[in-house]
Each structure stands twice: as structure tokens, then as C-alpha cells.
Amino acid sequence: MNRRDLLLAAGAAGLAPRLANAQPAPGLRAAAREAWLYGLPLIEMAGTRARAFAGLNPGVNRFGHARRLAGPESRAVTAPNNDTLYSSAWLDLTQGPVTLTIPPTGDRYISVAAMNMFTDNDAVLGTRTTGRNGGRFTLVGPGQAGGGPDVVRIATPHAWLLARTLVDGEADLPAVHKVQAGLTLEGPTGQALSAAWPKVPGRQAPALDYFDGVAAMLKADPPPATDGAFFARVAPLGLTAAGQFDRSRFSGAQVAEIEAGVAEAKAALRSAGPIGAGAGRLVDGWTYPPNTLGFYNQAYAFRAAVALGGLAALPPAEAMYMHPEGDTGRMFTGAGPYRLHFPAGKLPPVDGFWSLTMYEGTPDGQFFLVENPARRYAIGDRTPGLTRNADGSLDIWIARDDPGGARTANWLPAPKTGPFTMSLRAYLPRQELIDGRWRAPKVQAVAR
Numbered sequence: 062m063n064r065r066d067l068l069l070a071a072g073a074a075g076l077a078p079r080l081a082n083a084q085p086a087p088g089l090r091a092a093a094r095e096a097w098l099y100g101l102p103l104i105e106m107a108g109t110r111a112r113a114f115a116g117l118n119p120g121v122n123r124f125g126h127a128r129r130l131a132g133p134e135s136r137a138v139t140a141p142n143n144d145t146l147y148s149s150a151w152l153d154l155t156q157g158p159v160t161l162t163i164p165p166t167g168d169r170y171i172s173v174a175a176m177n178m179f180t181d182n183d184a185v186l187g188t189r190t191t192g193r194n195g196g197r198f199t200l201v202g203p204g205q206a207g208g209g210p211d212v213v214r215i216a217t218p219h220a221w222l223l224a225r226t227l228v229d230g231e232a233d234l235p236a237v238h239k240v241q242a243g244l245t246l247e248g249p250t251g252q253a254l255s256a257a258w259p260k261v262p263g264r265q266a267p268a269l270d271y272f273d274g275v276a277a278m279l280k281a282d283p284p285p286a287t288d289g290a291f292f293a294r295v296a297p298l299g300l301t302a303a304g305q306f307d308r309s310r311f312s313g314a315q316v317a318e319i320e321a322g323v324a325e326a327k328a329a330l331r332s333a334g335p336i337g338a339g340a341g342r343l344v345d346g347w348t349y350p351p352n353t354l355g356f357y358n359q360a361y362a363f364r365a366a367v368a369l370g371g372l373a374a375l376p377p378a379e380a381m382y383m384h385p386e387g388d389t390g391r392m393f394t395g396a397g398p399y400r401l402h403f404p405a406g407k408l409p410p411v412d413g414f415w416s417l418t419m420y421e422g423t424p425d426g427q428f429f430l431v432e433n434p435a436r437r438y439a440i441g442d443r444t445p446g447l448t449r450n451a452d453g454s455l456d457i458w459i460a461r462d463d464p465g466g467a468r469t470a471n472w473l474p475a476p477k478t479g480p481f482t483m484s485l486r487a488y489l490p491r492q493e494l495i496d497g498r499w500r501a502p503k504v505q506a507v508a509r
Contacts, residue, residue, distance in 0.1 A: 089315055092298040093268060093322030098330070099291060099361045100275030100300075102180040102368040106221065107261045107278060109372065110151050112137050114255055121254040122159050124150045126241045130228060132430055132438065139427040140371045142486060143439040144416050145170075145225035146237050148244050152220040153258075154202030156249040161213075161222070163187065163195040164243025170227040170413045170488060171240065172379060175200065177217040178282040180368055182355045184213045185379050187224075188413070189489055195243070203283075217282035219258070222246075223373050227414060227488075229443050264369075265425070268323045269308040269316065272300060280304030291361065330366055331426040341384075346503035347485070348384045348391075350377055369426050380413075381494055383485040385504040392422055392480035397460030398468070400507045405453030408442070410499050413489030416441030417457060420484065421476045428482065433474035435463075440473050441486075447471050459483070459504065 119125050126148045131141035141147075152159055163173060163186060172187035184190075186198060201207035202218045224244055226237050259281055261274030284292075284302050292302050298319070300306050311319065341348040355376030357364035367374050374382060385401075387393040401417065409415040418439040420428035430438045440447070440457050448470045449455055458468045461475045475481045485501055493499045 089297045089318040090322035090325070092295040093272075093319040094326045095291070095361070096275070096295045096298050096300050097268070097271065097323045097326040098365040099295075100272070100278070101264060101330075101365040103178055103275055103278040103282070104261060104264055104271065105368040105372055106176075106178050106180060107259065107274070108263050109138060110221070110258070111260070113149065113151060118151075120250050120252075121151060121153045122246050122248040122250050124148050124222070124224070124241075124244055124246060126238075126244075128238060129234070133432045136429055138372055139369070139429070140420060140484065141430065142225070142416070143418055143430065144414060144441065144443075144486070144488075145227050146234075146241065148222075148224035148226065148241055150222040150246055151255075152200065152215070152222060152246075153218070153249070153254040154200065154205070154215060154220065155218045156254070158202070158205060158207060159200045159246055159248030161186070161198045161200055162243065162245045162247075163191070163198070164240055165193060165195045166226070166240055167193055169237075169240065171224065172375065173222060173224040173244070174373065174375060174379075175213060175215060176221045176223065176373060177215055178219050178221075178278065179217065179284070179357075180364060180372065181216065181357060182376055183215050183220070185375060186213070189379055200248075216285065219282055221373070230445065264327075268319045269311070271323070272298070272306050272319075273308065276300060276304045276306035278304075287359065291359070330362075330369060343386065344497070345500050346386045347501045348386070349497070350374075350382055352377060354382070355379070370428060377490070377495055379488070381487040381490045383487070383501055385483055385485070385501075387480075387482060389480075392482050393459075393475070394480055395506060396462070397458075397475060398464045398507050398509065399459040399504050401457040401459065401504050402502055403455045403457075404502070407499075407502075408455065409485065409487045409501070410491040410494050411442075411487045411489055412491060413487075414442050415485070415487045416443075417473060418484045418486065419459070419473055419475060420482050422480045422482060428484075431474075431476040431481070433476075435472065435474050437472070437474060440471065464509075 127146050130143050135141050170188050172185050174182050175184045177183050197211060199207055199212045201212055201214050226240050228237050259277035261277055262270045341350045353360045353363060355374055388395055416439045421431040422428055456471055457473055458464045458471050459473050459475055461477055463469055464472055487494055
């Protein structure tokens with residue numbers, strides 16, 4: 062691998078996005094590699110939206126609510142949490158603004174992330190930012206008039222609202238359902254809006270079909286002017302900010318070059334891990350997210366890694382996502398037990414909540430909850446029945462099989478077979494976690 066290829070591959074995993082994005086694209090292969098990564102968030106957002114509307118969905122500009130916590134059957138979005146109920150709405154602002162109402166939630170955590178189609182969080186409303194008393198907010202698309210303190214501007218004509226409402230165990234679900242009932246949208250609706258949305262192929266489509274899809278998405282949701290340098294770099298591919306792409310101009314040999322560039326992008330991306338873990342800082346066995354998580358600017362490779370491994374990730378001020386170093390890169394392959402030991406008084410410092418969630422990895426780089434006999438998918442600050450050591454410290458035991466004895470109470474089950482990984486989530490992290498003064502202890506293998 063030459064120096065240029067090495068930098069681009071590292072950028073695809075998010076390890077050196079600035080270097081990768083600064084490189085010129087002298088050939089078709091390099092242009093295809095970078096353009097495939099650039100377009101992946103658009104493709105993943107379109108696919109997630111299409112799956113939502115293929116099921117039981119209330120329609121455009123309306124919320125649909127999950128009534129139970131995510132489990133192994135929850136495969137619509139990669140790396141779901143098992144702490145909150147999701148409420149989801151797909152917005153179409155082409156016919157005018159939409160009004161969002163968030164009910165009062167008191168001490169209960171809630172966030173409503175307003176993501177543009179490039180997966181940036183244009184706003185996160187809720188406990189941290191707008192307070193406990195809820196409110197009404199006017200969501201305004203590009204070029205639309207709007208003023209006042211409660212206007213939220215969205216960078217693309219279409220968007221995704223994803224609300225997270227904290228659940229404190231099964232008995233708490235009815236109370237959360239009442240909160241969801243107060244989470245509403247007012248604005249244009251109807252099948253005519255969704256009928257106009259582009260129908261695009263998935264990330265496994267042949268390269269030319271994929272770029273046709275990216276072009277269609279760019280027409281519907283134009284990119285920011287600050288992406289101009291990217292489009293100049295991928296000029297050999299002919300993909301433009303206006304959504305132009307002429308597949309008929311390529312010979313068979315050129316198509317092969319494009320496919321080779323796409324294959325390189327996919328291979329590099331698979332190493333990134335959940336929620337773009339490969340892009341962060343590895344410190345004492347844990348990867349911590351960069352400050353661009355959730356609003357990516359020109360970190361296109363990192364944005365692509367997050368779209369694949371943790372679509373809809375929140376920015377660090379709202380939530381920190383940390384990932385342990387496994388047996389082989391990001392993944393664990395052993396049977397365990399592994400131990401995560403929190404010394405007394407050294408639990409994750411949060412003003413919200415924290416949890417450690419187990420995921421199985423798929424061959425294409427996504428992450429999902431896995432069935433287990435304990436029906437436990439995460440351990441956190443609300444998990445009932447956890448036992449502390451005599452000195453007040455807490456051990457979490459990670460293993461494919463029940464570790465037995467006193468360890469069973471604190472067992473986080475791993476998949477029976479195959480690679481797995483974990484995500485340590487900390488919502489409303491305190492400053493010592495954000496700035497690195499608090500670090501998670503290493504996950505260590507322990508003899509039975």
C-alpha cells in the first residue's frame with residue numbers, strides 16, 4: 062500500500078480524517094473511494110426512512126413510538142440502546158415549518174435530536190438544553206422565514222427527529238408512555254409528501270447504482286457550500302453538489318476502477334467499530350469519541366463510520382460513547398469471563414445515566430443486541446439486583462456462559478458464538494468525563 066492509499070484507508074476508519082480528506086483525487090478509483098464514504102450517511106438515512114414507512118408508521122411529520130425497550134429483534138437501526146424508549150418522526154419541511162411539542166418531564170431524562178439528512182445534529186432539545194418544562198418549537202427548513210427564540214433551523218429540507226425518554230425498569234413503562242403521548246408534531250402530512258422521496262438502493266448495491274442513489278439524495282437535500290472542496294476532489298467521478306451523475310460516460314474498465322475504489326472504502330470502514338469507535342482516542346483500553354461526533358463538518362470518513370456503526374449518535378455534550386479494546390481490534394472473541402471493575406466512588410460521572418450494552422457484530426459492520434437466557438442486554442445505574450464488593454466497588458462480569466456464584470447477579474451475557482463488543486454510554490456526562498480526567502478501567506480477562 063502506498064502512502065496515499067494508507068492515508069485514505071486510515072481516513073475511512075476515521076483514524077486520520079483530516080489527512081484523508083485533504084488528499085487530491087487524481088484518479089477514478091480514489092474519487093470513487095471518497096465519494097462512496099461521503100454518500101453513505103445519505104444512503105443509510107434513506108434506507109432507515111424507507112424501512113420505517115414500510116412498517117406501521119403514522120406518516121410524514123408525525124411521531125411513531127416504541128412502547129418497549131429495544132431487544133434482539135430491534136434491527137431497524139444499528140447499535141440501539143436498551144435504556145430509553147425511542148420516538149421517531151421523519152420530517153418533510155418542503156411545504157413549510159413543523160411545530161414540535163415536548164411535554165414537561167421533570168427529573169426524567171429526555172432528548173429530541175433533530176438530524177439533517179447528512180446526520181448532523183442541528184439541535185438536541187430536551188433536559189440538557191431546553192429544560193425540564195418542555196415547550197413548543199418551530200422547525201424551519203432551508204430558506205424558510207422564521208424568527209424568535211423557539212425556532213430551530215434544519216440544514217436540509219428533510220430530517221429525522223429521534224427522541225429518547227429514559228425508562229427505569231418495566232414498571233416505569235406506563236409513565237413513559239404518558240410522556241410519549243405529549244410528544245407531538247403539527248404540520249403538513251399525507252402520502253404525497255413521502256411519494257416524492259427518492260427510492261435509493263442500499264450500501265451493497267453495485268457502484269453505479271449506489272452513486273445514482275447518492276445523486277438523487279443530493280437533489281432532494283443539497284449539501285452545504287462548505288463541501289465544495291470535496292466535490293472538486295471527486296470531479297473524475299462526475300458527482301456534483303447539484304446531484305448530477307452520468308453513469309453512461311464510463312467504459313467497462315472505468316467501472317472496474319470505480320468498483321475497486323468502493324471495495325477499498327468498504328474494507329477500511331469495516332474496521333471502524335460501533336459508533337465509529339475507530340475514530341476516537343484509545344486511552345487505557347478504551348476508545349473515546351472525538352468532539353466532531355454528532356456534527357461532523359468535513360470529517361466525511363468519520364461520519365460514514367458512525368452512519369454504519371452507530372447511526373443517530375448524539376454529540377459528546379449530550380452523551381459519551383466509549384468502546385473497550387477487544388481481543389482482536391474492537392471485537393472480543395473469547396468465552397470469558399471478562400471483568401470490568403469500577404473502584405468505589407469511580408462510576409461514570411454523569412448527570413443523567415450510564416450503561417454498558419452488549420452487541421454482536423455482523424459481517425458488514427453493524428451491531429445489534431443478542432438473545433440470551435437472562436434477557437439482559439445492558440447493565441447500568443438502574444439495573445436491579447447488582448451486588449457490590451465489601452469495599453463498595455462494582456464488578457461487571459462479561460461472559461458467554463453464566464459465570465456462576467456471586468458473579469451471576471452482575472453478569473452481562475455475551476453471544477454464544479461469534480465476535481462481540483460493548484458500548485459504555487454516559488448521558489449528560491460531567492466535565493471530568495468530557496475532558497478526560499475520568500477514565501474507564503480496562504476490561505480484563507479473568508481465569509475461571
